[in-house]
Amino acid sequence: MSNYLEILMIMVALVLVIVIWSLSSVLAMIAKKVVEFSKTNKKVMMIIVVAFGTMFANQAMAQTDAAISDSTAAKVPTFYGGLSGTTFWTLSSVIALELLIVLLLVIFIRNLWNVLNPVQVIDKKMSKSWIIKTWDTLDKKFFTKAAPIEQEADILLDHDYDGIKELDNALPPWWKYGFYITILVAVFYLLKFEVWHTGQNPTEEYSTEMVEAKIQTDAYLASAKENVDEKSVTMTDGAGIATGKLLFAKTCVACHLSNGEGSVGPNLTDDYWIHGGTINDVFKTLKYGYPDKGMQSWQTTYSPVQLQQLASYVKSLKGTNPPNAKAPQGDLFQDSVATN
Numbered sequence: 001m002s003n004y005l006e007i008l009m010i011m012v013a014l015v016l017v018i019v020i021w022s023l024s025s026v027l028a029m030i031a032k033k034v035v036e037f038s039k040t041n042k043k044v045m046m047i048i049v050v051a052f053g054t055m056f057a058n059q060a061m062a063q064t065d066a067a068i069s070d071s072t073a074a075k076v077p078t079f080y081g082g083l084s085g086t087t088f089w090t091l092s093s094v095i096a097l098e099l100l101i102v103l104l105l106v107i108f109i110r111n112l113w114n115v116l117n118p119v120q121v122i123d124k125k126m127s128k129s130w131i132i133k134t135w136d137t138l139d140k141k142f143f144t145k146a147a148p149i150e151q152e153a154d155i156l157l158d159h160d161y162d163g164i165k166e167l168d169n170a171l172p173p174w175w176k177y178g179f180y181i182t183i184l185v186a187v188f189y190l191l192k193f194e195v196w197h198t199g200q201n202p203t204e205e206y207s208t209e210m211v212e213a214k215i216q217t218d219a220y221l222a223s224a225k226e227n228v229d230e231k232s233v234t235m236t237d238g239a240g241i242a243t244g245k246l247l248f249a250k251t252c253v254a255c256h257l258s259n260g261e262g263s264v265g266p267n268l269t270d271d272y273w274i275h276g277g278t279i280n281d282v283f284k285t286l287k288y289g290y291p292d293k294g295m296q297s298w299q300t301t302y303s304p305v306q307l308q309q310l311a312s313y314v315k316s317l318k319g320t321n322p323p324n325a326k327a328p329q330g331d332l333f334q335d336s337v338a339t340n
């Protein structure tokens with residue numbers, strides 16, 4: 001057992017034994033199935049005979065192949081790869097025989113498999129599964145109610161237009177139901193848009209969407225220049241302050257009164273500030289608020305630019321001295337550039 005070729009050949013022979021063993025079990029399994037079917041179906045016996053026939057035809061060919069390879073192998077020198085002629089030829093014969101058996105098994109399995117498969121198809125058709133039965137019912141109910149071609153003569157009407165006759169066949173049910181649904185939708189549509197006027201017609205929808213788009217565009221354009229925060233904020237221009245005044249009148253007067261003189265919220269016109277009097281401080285107060293003190297955060301209500309306008313307006317109120325102003329709160333704040 002010192003020769004590698006010998007070891008290799010023995011290994012191959014052993015592997016082939018395993019292959020033969022597995023193929024035989026497969027064959028046995030398939031054969032058993034075929035026998036079972038042949039009990040119920042007489043035709044199968046015929047097919048098996050045919051299968052055997054092909055097998056022998058194949059075997060004849062395989063033998064010829066083996067014979068050819070044998071004659072070529074005979075020309076190989078007596079000592080081959082360091083093995084004695086006897087050992088080499090014995091092992092070669094074993095491997096060749098095993099290969100032949102494998103070949104035969106494969107052919108046989110293939111033939112029987114071919115026998116078995118059509119049988120399985122026939123068998124399935126004979127005893128319909130519940131899936132097929134359900135499908136048949138559904139099919140009749142929803143998909144094809146039409147008479148089969150063989151029965152078309154029965155439903156052909158007498159009408160004859162120059163040889164063209166009318167076939168009174170049933171429409172596909174799903175299609176008909178679809179048509180009924182469109183009728184219902186049409187009635188509903190008519191009522192909703194023409195009688196009750198609860199929906200928008202396309203023209204109205206269009207103008208609504210245009211308005212919405214305008215709002216969105218404005219918001220986008222506004223946000224494009226909105227990089228103002230409490231650090232970078234500066235006093236805005238006169239137009240900005242005017243806008244701030246409008247926003248203030250809308251939202252802030254409830255607590256700070258119309259002139260900023262203060263009621264619930266502090267007086268915004270004096271030199272005293274609780275949270276600082278620079279434009280940055282005021283902006284910060286508006287942005288984040290002091291919710292626990294009654295002044296909410298406005299950053300979700302107003303954009304940074306609007307906060308800037310509000311803060312600028314608040315700053316512009318300084319020294320306006322409105323009547324009935326609330327008493328100063330907070331610290332005195334001297335802002336030399338308050339009105340820049």
Ligand code: HEC
Pocket residue numbers: 248251252253254255256264265266268272273274275276282285286290293294295296298310311314329330
């Ligand atoms: C619900 C009432 C209320 C509304 C509305 C309100 N505020 Fe105030 N505001 C307050 C109160 C209360 C304070 C004092 C907070 C504190 O004591 O810390 C305050 C404080 C302020 C301050 C800081 C004053 C300081 O002395 O530091 C500013 C500035 C201000 N508000 C501006 C506004 C602006 C601008 C609006 C509108 C966007 C507004 N507030 C809306 C109640 C309100």
